[in-house]
Amino acid sequence: MKYFIRKFLILILTVFLISLMTFVAFHVIPGDPARLILGTSASEEAVEALREKLGTNMPLTVQYRNWISGFLRGDFGTSIKYRMPVASLMHDRIPVTTLLGVMSLVLILLIGIPLGIFSARVRNTPGEHVLNFINILGISFPNFFLSIIFIWIFGLTLHWFTPGRYISFDRDWAGCLRFMFWPALSVAIPQTAVLVKYVRTAMLEQLREDYVRTARGKGVGETAILYVHVFKNAIVAVVPLIGMIIASVLSGSIIIEQVYGIPGIGKLLISSVTSRDFPLTQTLVVYIAVIIVVINFLVDIVIQIIDPRIRLSDRS
């Protein structure tokens, strides 16, 4: 328990440091948002008035304090580009990206883990080479390329979905899932291939352990050896990778959202950066950082639940 509390405090501290670094980064890079918004022809008075409005004329420490205290109250500031509260922009985008992320994740885990185990099972057979070949293809295809192929074949040729026309979940959930399946699959394929490779390697490594021989000596069948004895040991080595995959799918794929025209976090991030919309960009960066930090925290906990030896080594 003490361990978790300590981990949690570290988590809070990490998030705080990330917010500080993000803030500093956006305020030391040259360029004045007020000047940028109004253009070079604006009068000095007008620019100064906007600075006053944005609060960028105040000392950095005051600005940071204001931002953080707003943050804690759920007020993330106002987007310069959209002239809307950042919170409401995020509120619209997060569910979209999360849905895409969860769908991708389901595909990745549902295909990746069984296929990884299966490819450990077919070791030293011709099937191994076939799987390895497919795997290398999966890892090497960039996901934007897959997206273009999917749009071309399943969108433009077969008309299974209409490319570029995002359907919101609230309006038509079935249509939404039908549309989102393709971007989710585009995100999933390369990640799945990586996961298969990791699961396979971890399984093969565990299969060489003595306890596997013990299980065979007891008369445990090959399937039960893989699923009952080896899998639990192998998955410990794969959980950190799964954590990274979760973090990456939840923070939104800039490319996939762009290619399919999905109004999610990734797309919002691109437009906020290109328009120097610092309140929005800052918030998005912190959002993504929090996802990564929290997932890492959860990975630690999950590993300890699976492997009791790790709990012990921490106590000593």
Add this chain to the structure above:
Amino acid sequence: MKETLLNVKHLTLGVTERDGSVNKAVDDISFEVRKGEILGIVGESGCGKSLTVMTLMGLMKDDVFVMDGQILFGQDDLVRVTPERRRQINGNELSIIYQEPMTSLNPLIKIGRQVGEPLRLHRKDLSDAEIDRMVLELLTEVGIQNPGQIMKSYPHQLSGGMRQRVMIAMASICRPRILVADEPTTALDVTTQAHVLSLLKRVNEEFGTTILFISHDLGVINRICDRVLIMYAGKIVERGRTRDILNHPAHQYTKGLIRSIPTRDQKGKDLICIPGRVPSTMDPREPCPFAPRCGHTMEVCRQTFPECRELAKDHIVYCHMFD
């Protein structure tokens, strides 16, 4: 004479070397295991004793294969059983404990579940509660102090000696006909060794389990085995009742092994050893593989492997000195 439980006939094992060539690691050995006995197999590392019992269990590594011979056990020839039949036999009629109790248990599965697994596989009629009760009982019998708590523990929470007791419980829970013990005390400290040996002896006496005991330590063999096979470089060179072998060793290799046991009156003197080492499977071998280290080598030793000679009842040696 007691009933024969297991009969190994002309077993020859091949090893595929790294360069693809095939060499014999065990060369035409025959022996029988009699019901109720503790049979020892002794020899230095690399003489083929572990390979032999691993073949018995069907647990050979990928580079080892049976070139010839049979292992008759009940109605089955263990060399040729189907994988399904092998799964029925292993853990149920034949079971094994290993040299490394630290790594032989699955680190992420609780002890109770691991010990109960053979029952779960081979006695499908038992309920989980019955299995748990039997595991608890058996753990108590193998000398575990707080079996209820140990059942809920993971292997890393146990000492080496405890783990070997757990292994013994696991290997004997289905009351197998033969328990193979592959150097079960080698990795343990001396006091723990003694406990594990007396436990195996009790398993033999109380459960009537026949034990095939592998060791390189004649002292350990002397304490537990009824009969013993001496193996050298893939051949059986001598076999007989343990006290006959220890009191009247016939083969020069056996004599060398006995001389190498350190005794009190040798205190301060150099330790005695057999000069040379066991040839690897890659090395060329003399017809009598011990010839290069023997000291009594004759011309004939480099021409043929000696015939079997029965020196006394149940005491057999393969050596040209008795021709």
